[in-house]
Amino acid sequence: MxxxxxxxxxxxxxxxxxxxxxxxxxxxxxxxxxxxxxxxxxxxxxxxxxxxxxxxxxxxxxxxxxxxxxxxxxxxxxxxxxxxxxxxxxxxxxxxAVPETAAHLEQALAEAARRDAEVAALAAQASYAGEADPYRHPDDEQDDDAGR
Structure with a gap:
């Protein structure tokens, strides 16, 4: 042993x-x-x-x-x-090989951060395809019953 x-x-x-x-x-x-x-x-x-x-x-x-x-x-x-x-x-x-691996990881993280920033910029400019909240709520059901 x-x-x-x-x-x-x-x-x-x-x-x-x-x-x-x-x-x-x-x-x-x-x-x-x-x-x-x-x-x-x-x-x-x-x-x-x-x-x-x-x-x-x-x-x-x-x-x-x-x-x-x-x-x-x-x-x-x-x-x-x-x-x-x-x-x-x-x-x-x-x-x-640790320094080379660390440099490669740093490059990958920088690329991921750049892509995240692009997605965040696109999301800030985006608008909803329909309503902002497409789900029904209990308040809405009472309004629907009164409208019938």
Whole structure:
């Protein structure tokens, strides 16, 4: 049975160690402004997926990905030293797609707001096809009976 609390704590610690390593020890010129966003550790604590974002264009992303791959061994050894667990998990770096997804959602929400404004403008100019209130009310029934 996997201990999810232990995996969560290890993931948090790996995130801290990787961020510290990227800030202080990894001196690769290809490495851009990298932010470690999340770390997922498998239940058996043997593998860790490190998610990161890079501030910049596609060239900065590809350079940072290459720099992270070349520094993977150094970072893994430091993770092993600072966590103190018997088997150091393997590391895999993945570019986090959250910023692109958020930008796409922002565009979709702006489009929906624009369409809502158009519908509201059309509704403000609209008039009823018949009466404003087409339903019968109890008051009307008394008037109908008196008119017969």
């Amino acid at each position: 996997a201990d999810t609390a232990r995996a969560r704590k290890l993931a948090e610690r790996i995130q801290q160690v990787v961020a510290q390593m990227l800030d202080t020890r990894v001196k690769d010129p290809r490495l851009g402004f990298v932010t470690v966003t999340d770390v997922k550790v498998t239940g058996d604590l043997q593998h860790a997926d490190v998610y990161y974002t890079v501030y910049g264009d596609d060239e900065a992303r590809t350079g940072s990905a290459a720099a992270l791959e070349s520094a993977k061994g150094l970072i893994r050894s430091e993770v092993g030293k600072q966590t103190g667990i018997r088997l150091t998990p393997t590391l895999a770096f993945h570019l986090d």
